[in-house]
Amino acid sequence: MHQQIDKKKFFLFLIIILLFLTSINNQIFFKEKETLYNLKSIKVIGLDDKINFEIEENLKFLKNTNIFHIDKEIIIDQINKYNFIKSFNVFKFYPSKLILKLYQADFLAQTVKNNKTFIIGSNGKFIDTGRFSNYENLPIVYGKFNLKKFNKLINLISDSDLGYQNIGEIFFYPSGRIDFKTKDNLQVKLPIKNIKAAFKKLNYILNNKDLKNNIIDLRISNQIILSNE
Numbered sequence: 001m002h003q004q005i006d007k008k009k010f011f012l013f014l015i016i017i018l019l020f021l022t023s024i025n026n027q028i029f030f031k032e033k034e035t036l037y038n039l040k041s042i043k044v045i046g047l048d049d050k051i052n053f054e055i056e057e058n059l060k061f062l063k064n065t066n067i068f069h070i071d072k073e074i075i076i077d078q079i080n081k082y083n084f085i086k087s088f089n090v091f092k093f094y095p096s097k098l099i100l101k102l103y104q105a106d107f108l109a110q111t112v113k114n115n116k117t118f119i120i121g122s123n124g125k126f127i128d129t130g131r132f133s134n135y136e137n138l139p140i141v142y143g144k145f146n147l148k149k150f151n152k153l154i155n156l157i158s159d160s161d162l163g164y165q166n167i168g169e170i171f172f173y174p175s176g177r178i179d180f181k182t183k184d185n186l187q188v189k190l191p192i193k194n195i196k197a198a199f200k201k202l203n204y205i206l207n208n209k210d211l212k213n214n215i216i217d218l219r220i221s222n223q224i225i226l227s228n229e
């Protein structure tokens with residue numbers, strides 16, 4: 001009789017242990033399931049290694065956030081702090097990895113604002129030169145201008161027979177008129193209006209004349225004045 005009681009106690013003990021272990025395993029399982037999709041890795045690619053790493057560090061606060069709940073606007077706010085970035089893509093690798101592919105704006109020219117040099121980016125922004133040293137050979141833009149007018153000009157130059165890569169200086173005047181110089185010191189004076197028509201004349205001169213002058217004056221609509229400085 002005593003032996004039967006001991007066996008019952010032993011089996012009861014085993015059941016309790018089994019239930020206890022099952023409960024612990026269930027807790028571990030549910031805890032692992034809850035954290036399975038928590039962000040563990042952030043990788044930034046596309047730019048200079050130093051800048052990539054800096055942005056990775058700035059995004060570390062997103063770690064342990066559920067990857068399904070990451071707000072893209074938060075990422076945009078962080079990326080917008082770097083105004084030399086043109087665009088980016090976000091790739092989610094489930095369950096817990098994020099990769100950001102960044103694209104840097106093209107550097108189009110340099111200009112001075114408030115006694116400080118800025119790079120003009122293809123993203124329509126004035127970029128601080130502090131991080132970069134590869135802007136010294138960019139065209140220099142003088143005067144006050146808006147980026148819409150500047151972009152229109154460089155598109156016309158790029159489509160012309162000169163090519164934008166040959167431009168050395170661009171001058172915006174208070175009157176609204178524009179001049180530019182090539183790296184070979186050819187100066188082109190543009191009219192205030194009908195700039196597209198002026199570029200057609202410019203292409204005609206470049207293609208049909210043995211040009212020996214270094215100034216092409218297109219300011220007057222029905223005239224082309226060639227001279228030397």
